[in-house]
Amino acid sequence: MDLKKLTLVAVLAVSQAAAAVPAFAEAVNNTPSNTTVVGTVVSAAPEVMPESTDPLPPLQTETPGGVVSPTPTPIPAETVEPTATIAPTATIAPTATIAPTATPLPTATPGVTTDTTTTTDGARAAVSNQLILMMNSNKMYQNGQEYLANQPMAVKNGVSYVSIRAMVERVGVKYVYDYKTKETIVTKGSDVMRFKTDSKVYTVNGVKKTMKGPSYQYKGTFMVPLTSITGALGIPYTVDNVQKRVILTLNNKPKASFTVPTEIYAGEPVNFVTSSSSPNGIAIVNESWGGNKQDIYDQPGYYVVTYSVMDANQQWSDPYSMTITVLKPNTPPVANFTTDKDSYKMGEMITYTDLSNDPDGDEITVTWTNKAEAFFTPGPATIAVQVKDSHGAIRTFEKTVNISDEILYSKEDFNRLFASPGSVFSIDGSMVPTWQQVAYNLSSEPYKLIRSNSPETVYTEGVTYRETSLGKTRFLVHHKNNLNINAKVYVIATNNNLYPTTLTTEYVGFAGPNTFPEATGKMSVERYWKSMLTNEHYKTIVLQPGESVSILTDLNKIAMKPSEIVSLQADLFSDYPIDYNVMLIDAKKDPLTTLPTLPILDRDGVHNRGTYEDSTRIITVSDEVGKAPAKLLLGDNYSDKNLAGVDPMAGTEASNAGNFGVLYKIRFENVAPNSLITFNPRGGNYMGPVMVNNQIVHMPSVGSLSNADMNSVVYRSGEYGGSVEILFTAASGSNLPVNFLITPLPAKK
Numbered sequence: 001m002d003l004k005k006l007t008l009v010a011v012l013a014v015s016q017a018a019a020a021v022p023a024f025a026e027a028v029n030n031t032p033s034n035t036t037v038v039g040t041v042v043s044a045a046p047e048v049m050p051e052s053t054d055p056l057p058p059l060q061t062e063t064p065g066g067v068v069s070p071t072p073t074p075i076p077a078e079t080v081e082p083t084a085t086i087a088p089t090a091t092i093a094p095t096a097t098i099a100p101t102a103t104p105l106p107t108a109t110p111g112v113t114t115d116t117t118t119t120t121d122g123a124r125a126a127v128s129n130q131l132i133l134m135m136n137s138n139k140m141y142q143n144g145q146e147y148l149a150n151q152p153m154a155v156k157n158g159v160s161y162v163s164i165r166a167m168v169e170r171v172g173v174k175y176v177y178d179y180k181t182k183e184t185i186v187t188k189g190s191d192v193m194r195f196k197t198d199s200k201v202y203t204v205n206g207v208k209k210t211m212k213g214p215s216y217q218y219k220g221t222f223m224v225p226l227t228s229i230t231g232a233l234g235i236p237y238t239v240d241n242v243q244k245r246v247i248l249t250l251n252n253k254p255k256a257s258f259t260v261p262t263e264i265y266a267g268e269p270v271n272f273v274t275s276s277s278s279p280n281g282i283a284i285v286n287e288s289w290g291g292n293k294q295d296i297y298d299q300p301g302y303y304v305v306t307y308s309v310m311d312a313n314q315q316w317s318d319p320y321s322m323t324i325t326v327l328k329p330n331t332p333p334v335a336n337f338t339t340d341k342d343s344y345k346m347g348e349m350i351t352y353t354d355l356s357n358d359p360d361g362d363e364i365t366v367t368w369t370n371k372a373e374a375f376f377t378p379g380p381a382t383i384a385v386q387v388k389d390s391h392g393a394i395r396t397f398e399k400t401v402n403i404s405d406e407i408l409y410s411k412e413d414f415n416r417l418f419a420s421p422g423s424v425f426s427i428d429g430s431m432v433p434t435w436q437q438v439a440y441n442l443s444s445e446p447y448k449l450i451r452s453n454s455p456e457t458v459y460t461e462g463v464t465y466r467e468t469s470l471g472k473t474r475f476l477v478h479h480k481n482n483l484n485i486n487a488k489v490y491v492i493a494t495n496n497n498l499y500p501t502t503l504t505t506e507y508v509g510f511a512g513p514n515t516f517p518e519a520t521g522k523m524s525v526e527r528y529w530k531s532m533l534t535n536e537h538y539k540t541i542v543l544q545p546g547e548s549v550s551i552l553t554d555l556n557k558i559a560m561k562p563s564e565i566v567s568l569q570a571d572l573f574s575d576y577p578i579d580y581n582v583m584l585i586d587a588k589k590d591p592l593t594t595l596p597t598l599p600i601l602d603r604d605g606v607h608n609r610g611t612y613e614d615s616t617r618i619i620t621v622s623d624e625v626g627k628a629p630a631k632l633l634l635g636d637n638y639s640d641k642n643l644a645g646v647d648p649m650a651g652t653e654a655s656n657a658g659n660f661g662v663l664y665k666i667r668f669e670n671v672a673p674n675s676l677i678t679f680n681p682r683g684g685n686y687m688g689p690v691m692v693n694n695q696i697v698h699m700p701s702v703g704s705l706s707n708a709d710m711n712s713v714v715y716r717s718g719e720y721g722g723s724v725e726i727l728f729t730a731a732s733g734s735n736l737p738v739n740f741l742i743t744p745l746p747a748k749k
Helices: 003-020 118-124 164-171 226-233 411-418 429-434 517-534 591-597
Strands: 035-038 041-044 060-062 068-070 109-111 130-134 139-142 145-148 154-156 159-163 174-178 183-188 191-196 201-204 207-210 216-218 221-225 237-240 245-249 255-259 273-277 284-291 301-311 320-327 337-339 343-346 352-354 364-369 379-389 394-407 424-426 441-445 448-452 462-481 487-494 501-514 539-543 548-551 565-586 610-612 616-621 630-634 644-647 652-655 663-671 675-681 688-692 695-699 710-716 722-728 738-744
Touching: 139 164, 159 164, 159 226, 164 174, 164 183, 164 221, 164 226, 183 226, 201 226, 207 226, 221 226, 255 301, 255 320, 273 284, 337 379, 337 394, 411 424, 448 565, 462 487, 462 517, 487 591, 501 517, 517 565, 517 688, 517 695, 539 548, 548 591, 565 591, 610 652, 663 675, 663 738, 688 710, 695 710, 710 722
Parallel strands: 343 394, 448 462, 616 663
Antiparallel strands: 035 041, 060 068, 109 145, 130 139, 130 245, 139 145, 154 159, 159 221, 174 183, 183 191, 191 201, 201 207, 216 221, 237 245, 255 273, 284 301, 301 320, 337 352, 364 379, 379 394, 424 710, 441 616, 448 610, 462 565, 487 548, 487 565, 501 539, 501 565, 610 644, 630 738, 644 652, 663 722, 675 710, 675 738, 688 695, 688 722
16 A cells, blocks of 8 residues: 555544544633543643634544534434444434423433443543533443433534433433423522523523523434533533543532521520531431530530531531630629719709629610609609610619608709700790790891792602702702602702803701601701711712702612601702702602603692792890890791792792791800700790700700690800800701790709
């Protein structure tokens, strides 16, 4: 035989051998494609050029001219030994889709192979938790035992396909066919995978994923890309090009774990909460504890505990181990206090020294019973303190003091002299209208007030206020959601100028959502004062021409449930006019795209809305006050007139009833020594703070002022008197008018 014939025979032999077996690439690590990974043994293998679109490249053959090109797609009709040399067949189109019949498909046929030729020695190696698929063959090996798939592994359009039924049976997961949706459904534990014939898309728990090629039916067998089913089931694999096999690493072991409380103390029961699962959904039938598990640990220290579970296939999980830190037993808190004396006159101040503590340094909650600054009934008085630590341990201490029948101060005189700011005491409210009104000078600052408070209860989506403002702008927003769905309130600022506009947020007080209007209004005023003290809300934004943005976004961070209320007070400044829209809409909707579609809502006929100029009122009292009873009455529309304004949406006049939203800056320039300033409601229930000399004082500190006979302490001057500055704005949900009362203090004894 001459040299040319020998060369041609060698080329044909190489071409046929390459056509019989697909060339695969490594899929789970960075091992180069020209090596073979078999367990821990690495051997040389022919170099191939894998497709970038599929971890398993197509079957390839080398043409006599040296060009590498894909072979025709093989669809084997019967089992082919991987060592056989077979010339590639022509491409065979897949048959029409065949839906499985109602009779369940038989499982893959197991058969113990007695042949031990070197061709299958590597495949027969009984490696635990491995499934070996032979290339271009229907033979599979699991733990040294041979199984036959209903169709061999095949390559179609450069993608390696396997029988999904044979795969899932060997892996040990559930496999059914849904005749309604025409889907093959694979279930692994709580994960559900759905595959459709002739589709490249499958889903995992409803999430769509794309395969490298479409699934198809061939002779009643559902074929899917190997990389897709291994990816869906979370099975890592390696490729052995020398022995022509794909090695899948199965993890069929169940998993075990447990949790314990963050803090465990010696002598206290320990709650071990177990958790176990099987990757294939197999029932857990047994469990085992190891290490040093105790229901109660007597001594502090470190204890190692292990936990394992066994499934119905008699397979145990790997032990789950945890080191438990047991702390020394909790020491209960100490409850204790002293008083400066054991006996007191009626109306005599009692000084308490709280000695309660926790030996472990835990935070404690202290609750007093019958702790009074003074008692006004003779006889024994028992005071108690209860202390609770963070572990729930409670201790209580009581002390009884004796109250004599001698009177030091009456109850009213004691409260006037000693009650702390925010404290409430009773007066004869019917006499207050007869008191003299203090004389004052009134001026204002040019803050434009936008009061969006009608409709207060909103029944339909819409714009509750629309206005344009330049310079200093104050917002008062108070609305209740009655849409029967979750809703949000937005303030949208739009720059309709031809140039950029700077918008500065100065002070913001927001509260809600809440079902109690008085509490919502009270909290919004408190936060408004805090914002003034801290400047925490100060910021600037630049709106470009035509730009709209949502501002004062505290309003819409949390959706309002039906019947909930939001309340906001805010001061802003813009260097050019800004168009503002206040609106209430479905919480799910986008405010900027929804705004153009909204109607402007009508007033409710009860509450107020309007735009009011000069909403900062400056009250200056120059005369000395405090030597005789006097009052400063606000919000009555007589001595303190309502702001007059307009309703821009209706084009009508408006009067700011109660002057809600108005900021009062009150300055008493000369308060006499030993004087008392109190807060007295005149229009009904009231609760809300004022700011006195940059200190926030709640009116009242506990509960509310429900009638005109109630009085709450605002300020008490000392022996030398002086000036006092008070900031006041009416809290939404409360009632006007209100009085600031100035009276002389009784003499101290």
